Amino acid sequence: MPTSRRVVLAARPDGIPQSQHFRIEAADTPALKPGEILVRNQFLSVEPAMRGWVSAVANYAQPVGIGEVMRSFASGEVVASEHPGFAPGDRVTGLFGWQELAAVPASAVQRKVTETDLPLSTSLGIMGINGLTAYFGLLDVGLPKPGDTVVVSTAAGAVGSAVGQIAKLMGCRTVGIAGGAAKVRQCLEDFGFDAAIDYKATNDIVGAIAEACPNGVDVYFDNTSGAISDVVMRHLAVKARVVVCGTASVPSWDPWPTGPRPERHLLVKRARMESFVIFDYAHRFGEALPRLAAWVRAGRLRYAEDVLEGIEAAPDAIASLYRGENRGKRLIRLHP
């Protein structure tokens, strides 16, 4: 008798995966092989990057196969273990997939979640991939200095809001770009941005960025690409660093979209565009997590969560993220 449900990739999307590209299946409790653990997931993660994980276009990982469980981060509790390092009751986070029960090798575990004073859900957001992406992307790639002007796109999002707050902690002036009055309010009131621009409301984004960044943009943490980035690129300061973190505004890379060539901006401003993949920093997560936890506990690093209820919410969750419907880190809470 099936004891678990899981979300599998039903068809390969062209662009952003929609609900029809997924299918919910019933499954039996999987049998554990030596070295594996059985995790009862409590939270499934939903991230913009998951679009790439189902794309046939070149990416940093093999795409999820048709009929395979959708790859995702998840957090839950170990309920059975055939690995000496894990015992029932351990709280763990890792690549457990969009499923209620996951039988995974220990290598799928990103870490045991030992901050028992913080909600388990944070292990998927501010204390997980989003916080770590903000931390290493901003600090290691963006190289912010006190007094720098740091501009962030999708500034109310899970990564963007952390970037803005960490940049403030580093002594920078922060400017957020977000879509809609509610997100702009979040940027200013919850995440402490010095200025926030509603790109949907303004009819002069060029003027708005120029006004918010009178000395130019020293660090641009770019989660969108597209028209917003094209404007920010015109306002780079000398020696600016553009951190290419995501391309949320680009619906499809087939056909490959065009835009203003960046070379002259880079030349004139001796500037840099650089990207990174957070998994390359795995060996340094232990350096970031205590700092992130301390900031969260001190109330200096705030986060918003947007929690959907039940695995039934999964198939539309990525598409809805790209429609901008979330308010903070999107999670799916399971009810086992």
Next chain:
Amino acid sequence: MPTSRRVVLAARPDGIPQSQHFRIEAADTPALKPGEILVRNQFLSVEPAMRGWVSAVANYAQPVGIGEVMRSFASGEVVASEHPGFAPGDRVTGLFGWQELAAVPASAVQRKVTETDLPLSTSLGIMGINGLTAYFGLLDVGLPKPGDTVVVSTAAGAVGSAVGQIAKLMGCRTVGIAGGAAKVRQCLEDFGFDAAIDYKATNDIVGAIAEACPNGVDVYFDNTSGAISDVVMRHLAVKARVVVCGTASVPSWDPWPTGPRPERHLLVKRARMESFVIFDYAHRFGEALPRLAAWVRAGRLRYAEDVLEGIEAAPDAIASLYRGENRGKRLIRLHP
């Protein structure tokens, strides 16, 4: 009675400056103010970057004014001095402009040329701005490692040929891209590239680059932008570094040209595009020049010169460079 001739900017070009944008004037020997020196130029330099120096579009320096002597590097001999650091007979190189006699403050001198065993002309090429651009652009921005594949556009040019040879000295595999059979032959026979691609002759540049770079491109030293770069970007290796040095293939930035967006290449390959301005490295020229000189003396760093005769050749010299008519570092030899 006029004793000198000089080339002034007669009109502001839209794009690449042509001969009609310059005017040759006669001038008297200038009177020296305290702190100035009088230099009799022997060689005037012609560089792709000079297009930017007369452009009204944002640049890293103020544009040359209408009626002003064309800014340029030049090398010559001090014939009179009102500065205690210089004496008649000193060989000097610096921003002396397109003129036979230059009265300039000492700050215009880039350096005294003390390598008396090397031709004075090298102070404008391999021992000057071109060699220094190749040296710092490749080593400081491109960060080549032994075994890396380094691709260079305008590979037979003054900068590109030096980049290729320095990359070889660093243990890299080098692939040059150049236009025409003669330049490809130069790349292979004179500058030791491991492979060279004639972008004008091939009808499959994608295949040619893929074949020449089976493990991808670790460093792309880009002097062109445009269609060639768009192809190279598709072949970046993980952690690739794109050194944006010039945009020779872009005839005008007004209107701003578009091209395939680079963000996804950068993301998928955790790659970087970065630019630099050689003047920012002025404090480190003293570290590079002895190494460059040693390589030149040892025959490990070869250079080609393309010498035009007489100041009359100056007005068309930049346009002709962009037409690809030069074979090596373009200079104008004066005959005082």
